[in-house]
Amino acid sequence: MNKKIHMVLFLFIGLMLTACTAGETVSKAVPEKTPVVDEETIKIGFSMDTLKEERWLKDQALFKEAIEDLGAEVEIVAANGDDALQLTQAETLIQQGIDLLVIVPHNAEATAAIVHTAHRAGIQVIAYDRLVKNADIDLYVSFDNERVGEMQATAILDLVPKGNYVYIGGATTDNNVHLIKKGVFNVLQPAIDRGDIKIVYDQWTEDWSPEKAFLNMTEALAANNNQIDAVIAANDATAGGVIQALEAQGLAGEIPVAGQDAELAAAQRIVGGTQTMTVYKPIQTLTKQAAALAVRMAKGETVTTVRSVNNGKIDVPSILLAPIPVTAENMRDTVIADGFHTGTDVYGAANE
Known part of the structure; x- marks a missing residue:
């Protein structure tokens, strides 16, 4: 008799659970911190x-x-x-x-x-x-791009307080280029006003293209009979194009060049002496x-x-x-210490 009662009770409970599951809500005790319904993956x-x-x-x-x-x-x-x-x-x-x-x-x-x-x-x-x-x-998450430009200009102005400057901007469709340029001229303008430096060439670079930056820098050199003392480029890709143009004139390493992004090629150029600095954005x-x-x-x-x-x-x-300026002097303490690049990649296995 007990077995039959147990069986009836078991079937009754099973039917009740099935009916409840088909309904809109089920009232039951839930252990603390256990979700009633699993969240869908975001x-x-x-x-x-x-x-x-x-x-x-x-x-x-x-x-x-x-x-x-x-x-x-x-x-x-x-x-x-x-x-x-x-x-x-x-x-x-x-x-x-x-x-x-x-x-x-x-x-x-x-x-x-x-x-x-x-x-x-x-x-x-x-x-x-x-x-x-x-x-x-709804939200904007970035680096302080105006500060990026200020870091570029400060580094170059410290090295070249007087002379002819070239500015190679990025793609005008990118709002960051306007902020970076604003930061650059925040620093340069007092020296421009004093007549210490002169902007002899100022051009944007469509789509951030290194090839177009090369053409821009080639044009700047030709227009000024190679009398250029410093270059600020909007990023490392455009800086690469600038340095190729300088190499073609035998001037690579003689004219300070700033970039930003801390690309591996730029880090290698910095330790090799053809690029002066970059701005690292972690x-x-x-x-x-x-x-x-x-x-x-x-x-x-x-x-x-x-x-x-x-x-x-x-x-x-x-x-x-916050961005971080990077030169040959602090390369190991910044991009390499962070694991952004390895020492071997930057310096080469023989020099690491």
Whole structure:
């Protein structure tokens, strides 16, 4: 008799559990700290301008690692400088149901359309390293790019307090180039006003192309009969083009050249004496910060900042990390100590 009662009770409990599971709610005791319902995995979309430069390959790998370390997923696409493609790729990410979009804009103005599309779908957008102009961007995470320019100019002005200067800018579609140039001229302007230095050539470089930077520098040398005393280039790729033009005239290593990004080729040129300095932006810090903020925001958490940057429409909540000037003297204490490059890669196995 006991066996029959037990069997009936077992069947009754089973039926009740099945009925409850099919209903809208089930009331039951839950141990403390145990979630009632598992959260779905957060999915972040990462729309990148390009993967043609060493710098951005590092960002891609480090951001993916940081997102996955947080238990989230990331879908990464790159448009390689094509504005229309970047818009199409971002729309695809949005249609795939991402929880938040992180974007490195190729064109600061054109990518405003991506922000509008994401917001219509209820998706927040973080501008990564480069600001999106004229859009209600939710957060901007970058380095202090104006400070980057100030570091470049300070290093070169200390070496060349008087003379003819060339400025080789980056792509005008990138808002960072305007901030960097502003920082450069914050430092140079007093010397310009005194007549100590003269800007004899000042040109932007389309798409940050080293080949176009080479042509610009070749033109600057020809226009000034090679009478150039210093060059400030917007990044290490353009600095590479500048140095090629100087090499063609037998001037490499004689004229100080500044860059930024701490690319391996630039680090090698610095220890080799053809490039004077670069500005190191610890990308691992940037990727970890951006990844953590992206996941938090995707979960609905509020992020507050103490700084903002106006993008032509709003004051965008911003987190701006500190850049670091790098020369031959502090190479080991900066990019090598951080593991950004190895000593062997920078100096060569024979000299390490």
